Amino acid sequence: MLITRVLFNRAPKADNFWKxxxxxxxxxxxxxxxxxxxxxxxxxxxxxLVYVKKGRKLKKKDAIELWQQRISAGCRExxxxxxxxxxxxxxxxxxxxxxxxxxxxxxxPRTFKSLTQIAAAKLRQEPIKGLNDISPPPAGVITxxxx
Amino acid sequence: xxxxxxxxPSGFIRTPLQNGLGRYIPQLQRITLxxxxxxxxxxxxxxxxxxxxMEFAKTNPGTVVYLKPRxxxxxxxxxxxxxxxxxxxxxxEFSRDEVHKWLSYMCTRSGIPVMRFRKYQHTDYxxxxxxxxxxxxxxPEINIAEFPHEVLSRPLDHGPTATEQLIEIFKKTxxxxxxxxxxN
Numbered sequence: 001m002l003i004t005r006v007l008f009n010r011a012p013k014a015d016n017f018w019k020x021x022x023x024x025x026x027x028x029x030x031x032x033x034x035x036x037x038x039x040x041x042x043x044x045x046x047x048x049l050v051y052v053k054k055g056r057k058l059k060k061k062d063a064i065e066l067w068q069q070r071i072s073a074g075c076r077e078x079x080x081x082x083x084x085x086x087x088x089x090x091x092x093x094x095x096x097x098x099x100x101x102x103x104x105x106x107x108x109p110r111t112f113k114s115l116t117q118i119a120a121a122k123l124r125q126e127p128i129k130g131l132n133d134i135s136p137p138p139a140g141v142i143t144x145x146x147x
Numbered sequence: 148x149x150x151x152x153x154x155x156p157s158g159f160i161r162t163p164l165q166n167g168l169g170r171y172i173p174q175l176q177r178i179t180l181x182x183x184x185x186x187x188x189x190x191x192x193x194x195x196x197x198x199x200x201m202e203f204a205k206t207n208p209g210t211v212v213y214l215k216p217r218x219x220x221x222x223x224x225x226x227x228x229x230x231x232x233x234x235x236x237x238x239x240e241f242s243r244d245e246v247h248k249w250l251s252y253m254c255t256r257s258g259i260p261v262m263r264f265r266k267y268q269h270t271d272y273x274x275x276x277x278x279x280x281x282x283x284x285x286x287p288e289i290n291i292a293e294f295p296h297e298v299l300s301r302p303l304d305h306g307p308t309a310t311e312q313l314i315e316i317f318k319k320t321x322x323x324x325x326x327x328x329x330x331n
Contacts, residue, residue: 029151052149077284107274109283 067098074105080116084131088119091126092147117141150263157263163230166257174229174257177211178250182222182238189222191241199247207254224250228258 020038026048027034027041034044072082089096094115096104105112117138123131125147150157166172180196182189196214204212222238224246234253238246277283292299307315 026152029154048149074279106279108276109279110276113284 064098067102070102070105071098074109074112075116078113078116080120084123085116085119087128087131088122089115092118092122094118118147122147153263155263156260157265160264160267160269161259163257163259172229173207173209173254175207175210175254176227176229177213178227178253179213179215179225180222180238181215181217181220181224183218183220184216186219186221188239191243191246192222192238194243195246195250198243203247203250210254224253226253226256228256230258232258232260234258 023038023041023045024036027045029035030041030044033040035041068082071085075082075085085101096115101112101115104115118141120138121141121143125143163174166174180192182192182196184193200212204210222241224236224238226234226236228234234256236249236253238249241249282289289299294300
């Protein structure tokens with residue numbers, strides 16, 4: 001049997017319809033030819049996918065920045081600072097993350113105030129060099145040596 | 148990936164009338180199964196009706212089951228919910244198991260339309276202490292204070308004015324008058 005002829009057979013050509021359908025499903029919300037014409041749509045889809053990948057990190061970064069800004073604003077209103085709060089809380093072994101702190105500052109302002117006061121009381125006991133204490137000692141904080 | 152290509156409405160998770168908080172009430176009001184007695188596409192539905200339907204009806208006493216045998220029509224099921232929403236599903240060429248699974252899916256749904264949830268938590272009472280407002284941490288004395296106020300109108304990080312500093316310097320340079328000293 002002549003097998004050389006058989007070896008010349010190439011694999012059947014893949015159906016483009018399904019490959020293009022995968023692209024069109026993702027570009028369904030685009031405008032004009034970018035939605036329906038493959039060679040145009042694929043360019044914009046590739047850009048979109050790149051942005052999606054980049055955006056995953058940016059979203060986290062933006063959220064952290066926003067929380068930090070809100071906590072800082074809340075602290076400054078109460079005469080403290082973001083650094084003082086965070087470092088004071090760390091020394092008291094209160095491990096609350098930025099998201100929770102930001103939510104507390106908005107929805108539970110009195111809890112947030114007591115956290116700033118605890119941190120300030122702790123820093124008054126064990127001052128940190130270089131961290132300027134802006135406010136007078138917090139009123140109404142009774143430590144009883146527990147800090 | 149952004150979800151715009153799915154064209155789904157988006158919203159926050161909710162449940163009708165806090166279902167499940169006290170008693171759980173299945174939201175499916177009635178289910179209508181339409182099928183043909185002869186055609187092959189309805190075979191799965193017919194098998195389901197013969198075998199599993201009675202058990203389904205017993206386990207879901209709050210749901211009314213209607214059967215509509217219609218000649219030369221492809222099978223379908225229509226679920227109607229307590230909030231008035233309708234859900235149509237074609238059961239053409241379904242197997243008996245598939246019919247059963249889709250039916251139990253309809254049972255567990257509330258009538259709220261399928262949407263993209265923005266958050267998987269919801270609360271009607273997000274705050275216990277009261278939401279922050281600009282007056283939360285202010286002293287209540289500002290309510291009855293008349294402005295301009297001697298203390299409240301000053302900036303917070305003012306520090307001594309130039310006049311006050313000069314007065315301080317002047318006082319330091321003063322020699323104590325022996326006549327002002329208290330007698331020892």
